[in-house]
Amino acid sequence: MEASSITNKLFEQLNFRAEKQKVISSNIANINTPNYKTKELVFEDELNLQVNSLKMRQTNSKHISSIDNNLSNINPKLLEVPGLQEQNDGNNVNLDSQMSEMSKNKILYDAIQSSIRKDSNLFKSVIESSSKN
Secondary structure (H helix, E strand, C coil): CCCCCCHHHHHHHHHHHHHHHHHHHHHHHCCCCCCCCCEEEECHHHHHHHHHCCCEECCECCECCEECCCCCCCCCEEEECCCCCCCCCCCCCCHHHHHHHHHHHHHHHHHHHHHHHHHHHHHHHHHHHHHCC
C-alpha cells in the first residue's frame, strides 16, 4: 500500500537522483583519465516531451477529474555533454561544474526524501486517527 498517489513518483525521482550522483562521481573520478568525456544523466528533457503531450479529459461538465498520465515509460538517458572545453589530453571534465552539479543533486535528493517522509507521516496519522474511532 502506498501513502499517496505521488509516492511512486517520489521514489522514482529518488532513484534517479541516486543514479545521477553515481554519474557525477564517475566524472570526478575520471578527471585525470585521458580522452574521458563528461557524462550526464538526462531525465528532464524526456519528461518535458511527455508533459507537453498530456491531454486533460473532462469527465463531467462541471469538473475535470484527471490528466491522462503516460509518464511511466520515461527512462533517463546517459549522454556525453557536448561543447565542453577539452584539456590537452582530450579530457573535458570540469571539477567546479561537477561539484556544483553534485551539490544541486544532493539538495534535490534531500528535498525528495523530506517529501516522502512527510507523505508517510501524513498517511500514518490518518491510519492512527481512524483506529481510535
